[in-house]
Amino acid sequence: MGSMRAIFLLAACLSGQALGLRLATTTSVYDSGLLDRVLPAFERATGVRVEVLAVGTGQALRLAERKDVDAVLVHAPELEGEALRRGVLAEPFCLAQNRFLLVGPKGDPARVRGVGGILEALRRIARAQAPFVSRGDRSGTHLKELALWRAAGLTPRGGWYLESGAGMGQTLVLAAEKGAYTLSDLATHLTVGRKRGLVALYAGEDPLLLNPYTYYLVPGGPKAKEAAALRRFLATEEAARLVAGLKVEGQALFQPLRGRCIIPGSGGR
Amino acid sequence: MEAAELWEIALRSLWVAGLATLLAALPAVPLGLWLALKGGGGFFGRALLYAGLALPSVVVGLFFYLLLSRSGPLGSLGLLYTPYAMVLAEAVLAFPLIAAFVLSGARGRVEEVRLLVRSLGGREGQVLPTLFWESRRTLAAALAAGFGGAISEVGAATLVGGDIRHHTRVLTTAIVVETRKGELESALALGFILLGVALLVTALLIILERE
């Protein structure tokens, strides 16, 4: 059984054919474990293997543009809208959402705990010139952060505003080391940030912090049929249950959307 | 991370780096010997080769990505994000390493070997094969160096392999993922395996060449 599989894999490798459906996603999605939870069920049900490439958001979209992947799962609505208009991506399916959190040191030097909204929190940080770590990597999280500063009417600049250029986990480690604030997703905060002494300082209901994860097909990819099959699977009850069931220490990381969300620039869905 | 997956990743690292080393050695060893015979290949030959030692792996990775991408000139081969793409990129990185090692090791023996072959009435064309066998110590070291470079490389492996679990994930890219996820203990364990594998293979080559 195992050796049969090995022989099959070897043969597939030697023939130079892609083994399965290639899905590009962001490192934060990959590292959250969401796909590890959802994809095995799909692979069992359909026999289609899914190869996941965890890359930056920008790179994921470039991979789609060059047809090197068959589908993407990303969370950068502004970039997605642009890619949809250019026909690089198609048929969006809103899989899940979660919320960004503002995390920072326990001492909370900018006194953001308990403020009414995220924009007010950011203004306080800027006023206090308290250290803030930005991802600085054009990822979904980074783009969201920039949009928030813009909405707050601020241009963050100065010695207190640090850009890590790294993934979420490393950015949280950096923030903990520097006693700085940063914007994070819940999953990475729970697995990395909290262990290093960061606390969630703003996790309110502010709709600005919503973070939708959308699955897209790449038109013209060689595994278009399989990519469409995965889209159908993600719409099932079973997939929604798997998404909702992903928990870290009792907290659900994602809320299933089952296709109900708004994609900026694409009209409603 | 489970032990089975760890083994799988370690084994994949071994064969990818091993195949890349062999692929690179096929042209690199004769080139190194030939340059040694030609008195070191001249200033430009040597400068070019030594510049190759500083070839940044991400640049090689980017080059192979563009070459093998479905929109690239060799896209129809379907090699991108397969272990074979990693083999190709790592072979290119190991090539100057192996050739430079062979060159610097064989250069010191060229005159001696040529004198011997010629003084016994041998032809100039017999110098190279003799030098090849005389340099086997150096060749072993060169292969070890090429292998060490290939197995510890991460930039090109990520760009053309894609770090796909159960398909192209190798020790170095796994370390990146584990570190990113904050699983520093797993990352460290993988790091020790990488060190162990590199040491083991190098030791094996040294033992082999001692006859």
Added chain:
Amino acid sequence: MSPVLKAQGLVHRYGDFRLEVPRLEVYPGEILAVLGPSGSGKTTLLRLLSGLLLPEEGRVEGGFRAYLPQAPPLLRRSVLENAAFGLRLRGVPRGEAWARASAMLERVGLGAKARQPAHLLSGGEAVRLALARTLLVEPGVLLLDEPTASLDPANAAQVEALLREAAGEGKGVVLATHDLFQARRLAHRVVFLFLGQVVEEAPASLFFQRPQDPRSQAFLEGRLL
């Protein structure tokens, strides 16, 4: 009798140094000693005679000449494989080459060490091995550069015996040396080189008893090194 080696009008230069040998012949069975102080051009002359170095002017004629440098290079192989190397270069099949090499190693007193790695040999053994390797390719002329310079008397005597044997078989032997006693023991004829010039050429007995040139006299009296 016709010579096995014949050189005419040889001129070779490097830098300020100029080697000039108008005429030199070696006859079968003859041992010719090339004497001279350091830097007189002995090694250059031997290399020119071997054909490994091409002269700027003049020419060298003769059959196959084998050259044995002062520190003969040994391959990183066994003693036997080193001995058989010249035969293998000539395409002699391995079995035959090894058999002939074994016999030759017995002759030079290295039979017991045939299977050892060559780099473990002593200096004297290394020279005998190199000599065995050279004799196996059956040169018409042997050109040896200071073959016993760093050997103890016992090893030197063995090498000298082998050279006499080779000459006895009709080979020409040219020996560059600054060991006067060795030249006296072995040589039939002597060429004395000084600063690249042939100062004197004479039968050995004559040269050692009544050197004609004052520089030869000085050399024999130990006043030239």
